[in-house]
Amino acid sequence: MRLLASADIHLGSPIRSAAMRNPELGDRLKQATRNAFIRTVDLAISESVDALVLAGDIFDKDQPDLKTCAFLLAQLTRAADANIPTMLIRGNHDALLDHGAHGDLGPMIHLLHKGSPSVEIRDVWFHGLSFDAAHVSKSFLPDYPAPVQGRKNIGLMHTSLDGSPGHDPYAPCSEKDLMAHGYDLWCLGHIHAPFEHTSDSVLAVMPGIPQPRHFGERTGGTVALVELGDDAPTIERYEVGKLAFAECPLDLNECSDVPEVLRELRTGLQGLQHPEHDTAVRLRVTTGHHTTEELTSLADEVLENIDRVFLDKVKVAPPELKDNSKADDLVRLMREELNEPGFQLASKQALEELRTALPREITDELTEKALDALLEEAINEVTLSLHAGAAE
Amino acid sequence: MRLNRLNLIRYGRFDGAEIVLPRPAEGNPDVTVIYGPNESGKSTAFHGFLELLFGMKAGAHPYAFKFERNDLLVGAELGIPGRGATILRRNGKRTQSLLDDQDRPVEDAILSSALHGLGLDDYVERFSLNDKGLREGGERIAGAKGDLGQLLHAGVSGLTNMADTLREMTARAEQFHKKGGRSTSLKTGKDRLAEIGRAMRVDRLTPERERALRKDRDTAQKAYNDADAALAQARKRQAAGKAAQVWYDRTEDMRETDEALSRFPDGPDLKPGTLEQIAALVTTISEKTSRIEEADGRIARHVEVIAANEADPVAANLAVELAKLDQVKIDGASLTSRADTARSDLEKRTGERDDVVRQMEKAQATLRVPDVPAASLALPTEDLESLANAAQACQTTEAELKAARDVLKTAREQLGDAPPEPQDLSELQVAFGAWQKVADLSLSEQALEAENARLAKAVSGLPTSWPKLIENGLPARETLDDILREWSTLTSDIASASADFETREAEYKAARAKREADEGEPSSIDAAATEETRRLRDAAWQSHRSALSDETANRFEDAMYADDGARTNFLMGTEARQKLANSRALENTTRAVRDTTKAKLEKLIEKRDTLSKRIASNTEALGLSPDAGPASFTERYSTLLTASEIAAEVANAEKAVAALSKRQKEALKDLSVAARLVEIKGEESDLPARVHKALALQDSVRQAWEKWRRGEQGISEYEKAVSQAETKKNAAITRLETLTAALPLPDRTASGIKTALSHLRTLQQLHTEYKSLAGRVEALERAVQTLGQSTTRLAETLQESLDPEDNPLLIIDRARTRVSKAAEADRLRGREEERLAEESQSRKRAIDARDEAQSQLDKLFEGQGGTDLLPMERASLLSKRDGLRAKHSDADKHRNETRDSVDGELFDEELTRLPDATREAELQQELDDAQEARDRARDESFEKDRLYREAYNAADNSDFITEQATILEELRNGARRAAVAQLGVLAARGALKRLAAERRSTMLQDVEEAFVAMTSQDWEKVEVWSQTEGEKLVGVKTDGNAVPVESMSTGTMGQLYFALRLAGYRSFARDPGPLPMILDDILETFDDTRAAAALHLCAEIGRSGQAIIFTHHVHLVELARKSIPGVSIVDMPN
Structure with missing residues (x-):
């Protein structure tokens, strides 16, 4: 059996990038997640797979809008018309979703849950359990059916496994227990960075997010084509996400004037052009002469003439100071100031005041842990602004 | 560091230029005024110096217009502490661009250490000043609005835009968020997020509502489909009615056509196009007959012309001979066209050639080589130039050798005996310098006292446990x-x-x-x-x-x-x-x-x-009495917070005093150890004074010693110069000998060669002229001979006698005329013969065409009646008959097609009703009714579909979600930027406060001295006034009138800024050390009195370091000469 595995599609979730400010580009980007799913179904049809497997978090919310539901149904119907059945489970993001709210799913689309955990397709048994609450802290594994003897068994599970950095535990499950459950293949979901584990003849695949939505998810962008034969399962990955996030480190400290900065930016950004996908660039610049605002403006100017590359964010870092430099009194004095209790109190209060005014979703940007990094940026900013002003 | 000499070796328009900045005489300040008019390259020299220090600019170089970028080279002799005079060069390479005097790469660390780690920008900001910088600096320190820290920062660093920067950063933070702000980015973003949240909740389409809307839409769609089917049926009925009417009408037409056809002749239908064919054939027969008659007339005329133009038998021979003659050229032109002048020209050129030969003989006689072939003495121009250069080089190097020997002799005479060598007191010097820095504790103690006083005032109403309260932490x-x-x-x-x-x-x-x-x-x-x-x-x-x-x-x-x-x-x-x-x-x-x-x-x-x-x-927590209500919280909180800040400052001040005291003891101890090493002893109390005296004495000994050492090094350089001059002279002599070895001249010395050079050049020109004339004479002789031979042969062919005195051109002209006439007759005869043949062919074709047309015409009328008519009348009648037959057929076809295009049953029903005058109107009414019903159903269906789609589209939250994410991302970025700006302002303000505390006393004293001196005593003092917003710099005039900096005139602000920069220079010169200060025409807006005062201050710079003043004003040069003792005046090199 050949099957195409995907998970964490997050239909309806927006791309999180400053590039969305550009309305023309924004229209393209907000379609990126849907387009990746269309390509997934295209791939299933062109490869004539025997099944399409979606291991949870198909939607970004429990109550997606009608259009998004209709879109999913239309795509899965397309697969069904090509005689490809779909097995899916609900993840933590779409735990409460009623997939049949807008009509019957049809005989080729199988939502696996506690009431109906297993289905047989072409002599292979698929088993899966869905989230029915947004957060589940216990393991689902004990509730999974025992493998059907004499047949191949495939499990669908949405889990944080042993816990991954940056992710809360969701239906945690020991990898060892998972591999020992008796199934031949596990199609997993929840962790957005793709990976696979093999133990004896058992394969566990985390397909990863098919379309990264922000810089932190830049390793995603693929789905997994798995072949389950007499031997151990094999896996091949295919790129479906056509919007990549990339980092572009540039040292512009030696650039003496703006034309030279523009030349370096052009060279760096042109190097990220790709004929088949768009690229959102995190520009990490080392310079002692230009502020973030100036570099953002210059990069925007350069990108007007570079197709398919756009700006995600600009991060500016100062060059390392020479050990023997006694040059900048202000920097020295500012650094001394940082150690003053009065300053520390005032800076924490200022940060807290700003933090409490922010919308809940972004308060993590200005926690006290971030204070040291912010102060470093602040000193750099003052120095850059001063020198930039003097150079005018 | 000191700049002793700047070499613009290949830089800008300079090629090997040098600017020497002489060391001042003992006791004079180190000030050099470099004078040059506008466009003399002062900026180029300044940039050259900077690029020597910091490397050449990457990419396109502004001074690479005369020399390629890779060939640019600047050099300098720098006095570097610890290394002495060091010659360095800088080329345009990206790496290893710094070279020593032997052009070997050296590390840039030599310079960066001497520059105390300053980069290019920092050096320019701190150690250079021009008129623009002075003006803008003055305006900007006024913008500091009472912030002493900003003013001192401007003085120390040269950066004057601190106030603007902090304002801009504060504005940026407040633009994002400000308490109570109604139009901040954060407020706007949050409002929009709330709107989006509401809209998403309102617009949500439930499954139940979706099903109801879908049902309404489907019902309306079905009603619409039914009405549309009824309309289609009405349309079919109307079409059947119309078809039946057509059938009825066409049947009547066919009956009338049958009657008309009985009056026309019989015969088959003419084939399509027959009528046109008959007309064309009749026309052809007529045209061809006319054509045959015209051809007969033209054939007779061609025969007559041929007879009148017969062929000439001798023309061919004449043409061959003339062609040969025309091929002969002289001076690029035909011989025949130059025949008249060739003979006289030959005579003239022969005379000229002989004259040149005589001149050459005369020149050879002058050179005393009469029998030598002239060609061996006529040298090429480049050889002559080499010879001249070699002879000149011999004489020049001889003179240079003599001059070098004279200089060496004079230097040896002036050097004298060596003075005593100075003792190494560097460690003592360092230790004494360290002691001086920490000698005065009073300022720090005063600062501590002031802070303690502030603290006592601040805590006067607080309980004694207030430090504990702060330590425990204040409520937010x-x-x-x-x-x-x-x-x-x-x-x-x-x-x-x-x-x-x-x-x-x-x-x-x-x-x-x-x-x-x-x-x-x-x-x-x-x-x-x-x-x-x-x-x-x-x-x-x-x-x-x-x-x-x-x-x-x-x-x-x-x-x-x-x-x-x-x-x-x-x-x-x-x-x-x-x-x-x-x-x-x-x-x-x-x-x-x-x-x-x-x-x-x-x-x-x-x-x-x-x-x-x-x-x-x-x-x-606030230390209030238990009965105190919350109304007293705010005041107590502020008091405690203020106390906390002042206490922190007191602690800092205490630390500063303790640290300074400790350093003072350590410095004195170090000084004592260093002094003992050089045998200076005494009590700690008077040790610094004794050391100071010893160091001053040692300075004068060292200067004398260094002066003698420099003199000795100079003699070595002069000896080297003599040796080099000798080498150059010998090389020049060898070169001259090589060049003259093959020349048959009697005197081959440098002076002999220089004398012979003019005659050799004359001989070279004459020989060239001789070769040209000899060739010309030979060519003319050959041409005259060829012309004579050709005219003899032409006369024979024309059968004419030829006298040698006759002009050969007359015979040639007659031959040409004869050939020309024969050629014209041949042309005419040939043309008429071609036309005759063509005309005969044409006549034959016309006869054939006429006969063929007649045959085809007979065939077209075969089997048709009307034989008594002319062809065109007969064809017209038959054509009308065929038209009626076609009309009959068309009507039948039309009625059948119309019937077949509609429903058969409906057609039969409608046909039985005909004729019926009202049937058409009845059918139209039925159709209109059905149309109206269908339109109503369609509108209803569309409306239901629209309602469904509207709800469907409104349920699409993707735009909202995208906007929500975009806003959050922007707010995330904005929050970070605002926090950075806010913290940056906080840190910068603290830093400026520290700067003010650190530098105020010494710098303000320096500022006041400089400002008072520069303003010619119009201003008496510079004071610092405390005010609510901070401290403020104020100038006090001699009449006691105090003027804040922002109220000063632009010129005075500029002078105050200059004073700040001078104070900053002094501060830097004290620690870490002096660097050359470069002032570019800054005094041009000062009146003479103030300019002189400013020059005095430049002299002050020159006493602790080096001042370099560029100017294009002669009067400033004179002013400097009067104002600065021993000032060096240097002109920009050409």
Whole structure:
């Protein structure tokens, strides 16, 4: 059996990038997640797979809008018309979703849950359990059916496994227990960075997010084509996400004037052009002469003439100071100031005041842990602004 | 570091230029004024110096216009502490661009150490100043608006835009978020997020509503489909009716056509195009007949012309001979065209050639080589130039050698004996320098005292435990504000609730009293009496009904009256019961209201109790007495916060005093150790003075020694120069000998060669001229001979006699005329013969065409009647007949096609109705009705579909979600930027405060001195005034009038800025050390008095370091000469 595995599609979730400010580009980007799913179904049809497997978090919310539901149904119907059945489970993001709210799913689309955990397709048994609450802290594994003897068994599970950095535990499950459950293949979901584990003849695949939505998810962008034969399962990955996030480190400290900065930016950004996908660039610049605002403006100017590359964010870092430099009194004095209790109190209060005014979703940007990094940026900013002003 | 010499070796327009900055004489300041008019390259020199220090600019180079970028080279001799005079060069390479005097790469660390780690920008900002910088600096320090820290920063660093930067950063932070701000980015973003949240909730399409809308849409769609089908049926019926009418009309047409055809001749239908073919054939026959007649006439005319132009038998030979003659060229032109002049030219050129030969012989005689072939003496121009250069080089190098020997001799005479060598006191110097820096404790102690005084004032109203309170941590200001706000609200709410409760309690008590009163009313108990009355009435009625009499009637009447009374009583009882029910309901209502009010009051009291505990906790945390209310929190919090800040500053000041004291002791100890090493001893108290004296003495010894050493090094250089001059001279002589080895000249010395050079050049020119003339004479002789031979042959062919004196051109002309006429006759005869052949062919083709056309015409009319008619009339009649036949056929075809295009059954039905004048209108009415019904159904269907789609599209939240994410991302970025800006301003302000504390005393003293000196005593003092917003720099005039910096004139602000920069220079020169200060035409806006004062200050710079002044004003040069003792004036090199 050949099957195409995907998970964490997050239909309806927006791309999180400053590039969305550009309305023309924004229209393209907000379609990126849907387009990746269309390509997934295209791939299933062109490869004539025997099944399409979606291991949870198909939607970004429990109550997606009608259009998004209709879109999913239309795509899965397309697969069904090509005689490809779909097995899916609900993840933590779409735990409460009623997939049949807008009509019957049809005989080729199988939502696996506690009431109906297993289905047989072409002599292979698929088993899966869905989230029915947004957060589940216990393991689902004990509730999974025992493998059907004499047949191949495939499990669908949405889990944080042993816990991954940056992710809360969701239906945690020991990898060892998972591999020992008796199934031949596990199609997993929840962790957005793709990976696979093999133990004896058992394969566990985390397909990863098919379309990264922000810089932190830049390793995603693929789905997994798995072949389950007499031997151990094999896996091949295919790129479906056509919007990549990339980092572009540039040292512009030696650039003496703006034309030279523009030349370096052009060279760096042109190097990220790709004929088949768009690229959102995190520009990490080392310079002692230009502020973030100036570099953002210059990069925007350069990108007007570079197709398919756009700006995600600009991060500016100062060059390392020479050990023997006694040059900048202000920097020295500012650094001394940082150690003053009065300053520390005032800076924490200022940060807290700003933090409490922010919308809940972004308060993590200005926690006290971030204070040291912010102060470093602040000193750099003052120095850059001063020198930039003097150079005018 | 000192710049001794700048070499612009290949840089800009300079090629090997040098600017020497002489060391000042003992006791004079180190100031060099470099004078050059506009465009003389002062900026180029300045940039060259900077690029020597920091490397050449990457990419396109502004000074690479004469030399390629890779060839640019600057050099300098720099006095570097610890290394002495060091020659360095810098080329345009990206790496290893710094070279020593042998062009070997050296590390840039040599320079970066000497520059104390300063980069290019920092050096330019701190150690250079031009007119623009002076003007703008003045305006900007005015913008500092009383911030002493900013002013001192401007002086130390040269960066004057601190105020603008901080304002801009503050504005950026406030643009994102400001308390109470209504149009901040954060507020706008949050408002929009709230709107989006509301919109997403409102627009949500539930599955139930979606199903209802979908059902309505599908029902309307079905009705629309039905109406559309009915309309289609009506259209088919109308089409069938129209088709039946067509059938009927066409059948009538066919009958009329049959009648008309009986009047035309028989025969088959003409084929399509026959009529046109007949017309074309008739035309062809007519045209071809005319053509044959015209051809006969033209053939006769061609025969006549041919006979008149016969061929010439000798023309061919003549043409061959003339062609040969025309090929002969002289000077690029035909010989025949130059025949007249060739002979006279030959004679003239022969004379000229002989004249040149005589001149060459004369030149050779002058050179005393008469028998040598002239060609061996006529040298090429480049050889002559080499010879001249070699001879000149011999003479030049001889003179240079002599001059070098003279210089060496003079230097040896001036050097004299060596003075005593100085002792190495560098360690002592270092130790003494370290002592000087920490010698004065008073300033730090004063600062500590001031901070302690501030602290005492700040804590005067606080309990003694205030440090403990701060150490334990103060509550957040927002928490205190919240508590006060909450307390005020609660107090007010409790008072209001208490009053309300009292009112409600009174209302309840009144209601209860009324209910109790209503219950006590007797009228309320009446049921038994009523029953009794009724029973009596009924009994009376039963016992007396059969025997009614008056008495009985009276009795009955009495009983009835009694019943009425009972009824009245009953009615009264009903009212009382209603009243009682009302009073009970009122009692219940007022009790419930009272209880609610009471519960509210109790809840508020409970909240107050809870809040009181928080208040007590915060009261304790702020060190207030337990009875102090939250109203006193704010003031106490501010006082404690201020105390905390001042205490921190006191601690810092204490640390500074302790650290300075410790350093002072260490420095004195180090000084003592260093002094003992050089045999200086004494008590610690007078040790620094003794060391100072010893160092001063050692300075003069060292200077004398270094001067003698430089002189000795100079002699070595002069000896080297003599040796080099000798080498150059020998090389020049060898070169001359090599060049003259093959020349047959009697005198081959440098002077002999220089004398012979003019004759050799003359000989070279004459020889060239001779070769040209000899060639010319030879060519002319050959041409004259060829012309004679050719004219003889032409005369023979023409059978004419030829006299040698005749002009050969006459024979040639006659031959040409004969050839020309023969050629014209040949041309005419040939042309007529071609035309005759063509015409004969044409005539034959016309006869054939005419016969063919006639044959085809006969064939087209085969089998047709009308033989008595002309061809065109006959064809026209047959064509009309065929037209009628076609019309008949078309009508039949049309009626059949029309019938076949519609429904057969409907067609038959409609045909049976014809003829019928109103049928068409009836069918149209049916169609209109169906159309109208269909349109209504369609509109309804569209509307339902629109409603569904509208709901469907409105349910698409992707735009909202995208916008939500975009706004959050922007706010995330904005928050970070705002935090960075806010923290940056906070840190910078603190840093400026520190700067002010660190530098104020020494720098302000320097500033005042410089400013007073520069303004020619118009200003007396520079003071610092404290004010609410900070400290402020104020100039005080001699009349006592104090003027803040922002109120000064632009010129005075510039001078104050200059004073700040000079003070900054002094500060840097003290630690880490002096660097060359470069001033570019900054004095041009100063009047002479102030310019002289400023130059005095430049001299001050020159006493601790080096000052370099570029100017293009001659009067400033003179002013410098008068104002600065021993100033060096240097002109820009050409």
